[in-house]
Every structure is written in structure tokens, then in C-alpha cells.
Amino acid sequence: MTQNYVNNTSQEITNNSSIKQFKEIRHVVTWIIISVGLPLTLVAIFAVYSLLRKNHVAPIYVINLLISDLIQLCCMIIRETGTTKLITRCVYFSSLMASVGFMVCIALERYLVIAWPLWYRHRRTIKISVVVCVVVWTFSLVCIPLFYFRKESTRTVFGVFLLLPFPLLIFFLVGTIKALSAAISVRAEEKRRIVGLLVLVLLIYTLLFLPGIIWFLADKNARGHNLGFVSFTFLKLSPLADVLLYIFLRKGAVNKVLSCLCCCRKDRTSQTYSSVNDGNTYTVTSL
Structure with a gap:
């Protein structure tokens, strides 16, 4: 009896020390992401805004994506200082949902440019893209109360939401590649930019969001500190990866x-x- 008590106590001490170590590492990694990602995101927003021209729709979605990343970085700063954690957590996951929506909008817009050029040319207006952005932001704000409660149903719903864009992003990439083979009027540089943008979006989503999806959808007993640490660290890296989208918007x-x-x-x-x-x-x- 005494031996079992000693073993359980030592195991609890080991678990507590490992959890404390994970928190310290996460704290350092988060501040590194903030110090690097915050200035890069601000520069990227200014650079993408300079590319914005009349009826140039793609940068509008990218700017909104970078704004959602900026909100995530600000929430990281507030959470790391230890103030108003609950509302900050809700705003963080809401902006994360908005960034997912804008990634899908970027991929959809590039797909329509190539697969349905005539249809898209007559409907490519700033007004429509602004309406789409308002819908994405409204949906993410409506979901804020969902993150107020830490329940298994909330984690499952969020995991399913993150999983839904996967088939869409794959479909947009495959459909764009097929349409590009028949698109004679599109220049080679433009083809590389479009395909590169879609590949980067899918790559970001696969590498950075997939561990989080697995953690959210995994059984409660199957979740470990290692998977949680990796998944949330990768989610925090998404603002840094989104800055790379600027490369595929700039000609040359x-x-x-x-x-x-x-x-x-x-x-x-x-x-x-x-x-x-x-x-x-x-x-x-x-x-």
C-alpha cells in the first residue's frame, strides 16, 4: 500500500515537472514567434496593400488574412503577460477561424481565375470581395461564444471545422493544375505564381494545422502533453508562414x-x- 502511494506520488511529481518544462519551452517559443512575426506581418500588410489596384481581388483576401494573423499575434502577447486570458483565448481562436476562411478564399479566387476566366472576369469586383470578407469576419465573431466553454463538444466542432477546408484546398489545386494545361493565354510566370500560391496554402494548412486537427479530434485519453505542445506551437507558426504568400503575389x-x-x-x-x-x-x- 505504501509502495503504491510512493510510486503514484513520484509519478505525479514527474508529470508536473514535465508539464512545467513544456510550459517554459512554449513560453520561449511563443515570444520568438511574436518578436519575428509581428514586424514581418506589419511589413507584409504594407507591401500587399501597395499591390492593391482597381479590380485586383487577390490582395484583399491576403490583407485580411494578414490582419487576422496580426490579431493572433496580439492575443499571444496578452496571453503571455497573463492578463484577461479567457476573452483573449476566444478572440485568438476566432481570428484563427477567420484566417482559415481567408485561406480558402485565396485558393478559390485563384481557381476561378484559371478554371472559369470568363465567368470570373464579369464578377470580379471589389464590392463582392468586400462582402465575402465581411461574411468571414462575421462568422468568426459569431463563433466567439463557442470558445468560452472548455468542453469536448467545442473541441470536436472546432476540429471538424478545421478539417473541412482540406478537400476544398486539394480540389482547387488539382482543378487549377488541370485548367492550366489547357490555358494557352496565361504566361508561364503567371502559371508558376498561381500554382505556387495554391501549393503554399495547402502546405501551410497540412503542416501547421493537421497536428491541431488530430489533437482536437482525438479521444480525451489519447491526448498527451507532447501532441498538445506540438499542435499549438504549429498553429502559432501560421502567421509566420502566411507572410510567404506575398512572394507569390509580386510579379517577378x-x-x-x-x-x-x-x-x-x-x-x-x-x-x-x-x-x-x-x-x-x-x-x-x-x-
């Missing part, structure tokens, strides 16, 4: 990135070739 930026990658690859190839030649020369000399 994709070509510069590809040229840099090609130059790096050529340098590695030349270094490998020269090292092989040096090795062969050394072998011949030694003989």
Missing part, C-alpha cells in the same frame, strides 16, 4: 526565388565536380 518574385535556387544548385554541382576532379588528380599523381 517567383523567378528571382527560382533563379536563386538554381544558382545555389549550380554552385553545389560545380563544387562537387571540382572536388571529384581534385580527387582524380590526386589519385593519378599518387600512382
